[in-house]
Amino acid sequence: MRLIMKVILQVAGLYIFYYIGSTIQEWLGLPVPGSILGLLLLLTLLMTGALPVAWIDHGAGFMLAYLPLFFVPVTVGIIEYPILLSGTGILMILMTITGTWLTMFVAGFTSEKLSKQKEEV
Amino acid sequence: MPFVMFMLTVLSFMLMGKIYSEYRTPVLTPVLTTVVLLVSVLLVFDIPYDTYMEGAVWIDKMLGPAVVALAYPMYRQRAVLKKHFLPIVGSVVVGVVVAFGSGYAMAVSLGLERELLLTLLPKSLTTPIAVPVASEIGGIPSMAVAFTMIAGFTAILTSPLFFKYIPFKDMGKGIALGTAAHGLGTSKAIEYGEETVSMSSVAMSLAAIIGSFFGPFFVWLLSI
Numbered sequence: 045m046r047l048i049m050k051v052i053l054q055v056a057g058l059y060i061f062y063y064i065g066s067t068i069q070e071w072l073g074l075p076v077p078g079s080i081l082g083l084l085l086l087l088t089l090l091m092t093g094a095l096p097v098a099w100i101d102h103g104a105g106f107m108l109a110y111l112p113l114f115f116v117p118v119t120v121g122i123i124e125y126p127i128l129l130s131g132t133g134i135l136m137i138l139m140t141i142t143g144t145w146l147t148m149f150v151a152g153f154t155s156e157k158l159s160k161q162k163e164e165v
Numbered sequence: 166m167p168f169v170m171f172m173l174t175v176l177s178f179m180l181m182g183k184i185y186s187e188y189r190t191p192v193l194t195p196v197l198t199t200v201v202l203l204v205s206v207l208l209v210f211d212i213p214y215d216t217y218m219e220g221a222v223w224i225d226k227m228l229g230p231a232v233v234a235l236a237y238p239m240y241r242q243r244a245v246l247k248k249h250f251l252p253i254v255g256s257v258v259v260g261v262v263v264a265f266g267s268g269y270a271m272a273v274s275l276g277l278e279r280e281l282l283l284t285l286l287p288k289s290l291t292t293p294i295a296v297p298v299a300s301e302i303g304g305i306p307s308m309a310v311a312f313t314m315i316a317g318f319t320a321i322l323t324s325p326l327f328f329k330y331i332p333f334k335d336m337g338k339g340i341a342l343g344t345a346a347h348g349l350g351t352s353k354a355i356e357y358g359e360e361t362v363s364m365s366s367v368a369m370s371l372a373a374i375i376g377s378f379f380g381p382f383f384v385w386l387l388s389i
Contacts, residue, residue, distance in 0.1 A: 112195055113227075
């Protein structure tokens with residue numbers, strides 16, 4: 045019972061960070077999503093030790109366990125875009141595959157070069 | 166009706182989660198199977214998406230706070246990041262730029278219309294971040310999820326062959342998987358060892374943060 049209360053309160057806390065992030069985004073007219081600003085704010089407070097991690101760990105654990113569920117509704121919206129099954133859709137799928145390989149190659153290659161450099165120094 | 170849609174979503178997800186834990190194969194990833202099931206139900210019973218959303222919106226509202234919750238695993242990864250700061254940050258930055266840049270170049274050269282181009286751009290980011298980034302830059306969030314998954318499955322299905330011809334070390338493999346293919350890539354990293362998993366997780370987190378700033382900047386810079 046105490047654990048459930050803790051989770052609920054901590055989730056409410058995460059919601060407050062989300063709300064602050066969204067408000068900042070709106071005020072400053074930033075193109076960065078409010079949820080990301082909330083994330084960075086929370087991360088900064090955790091890193092500096094201003095907010096003890098024990099204040100959010102249970103709530104965050106709960107939210108992350110169900111994270112995939114939370115983006116099901118938006119994904120079901122794909123029903124309104126049958127274009128995915130057309131020629132254009134297949135083209136976009138091929139671009140995604142190519143782009144993924146390219147990104148894997150460049151990211152992996154760069155990390156090997158940079159870590160080798162470090163070893164030589 | 167809204168309550169039915171709400172419960173339908175939650176129960177489908179729980180059922181699919183159970184099936185997944187039974188077989189543990191990536192094709193049965195709960196989001197994928199749940200979405201296929203729900204889309205089929207909506208089509209069969211001729212239920213419009215808006216009607217579905219009247220109930221499902223309460224689940225959708227949780228996505229924002231859940232993104233904030235990602236700060237927790239990122240905080241716990243700080244030691245790995247500190248230890249290999251330059252190689253991780255450097256390669257993830259380059260990787261994110263290439264992910265967006267290559268998507269843009271291919272889309273433009275093949276004459277993709279603007280909205281679809283913007284939908285394609287965030288595909289390398291973790292799904293909960295790709296959704297708000299796609300909607301922020303003017304893409305279609307639901308389709309962006311589909312391409313995010315395709316990017317993930319590309320890594321899952323082709324990385325054994327990819328790493329056979331391009332033999333990165335454990336760290337390079339992890340950074341390649343996490344930067345290009347987020348959580349699905351990270352799930353594949355388990356097969357390459359612990360170092361690869363931790364690198365992939367850190368790369369995924371960092372790519373998410375960098376991508377959510379770089380994406381809008383990139384779109385503004387090229388005035389797409």
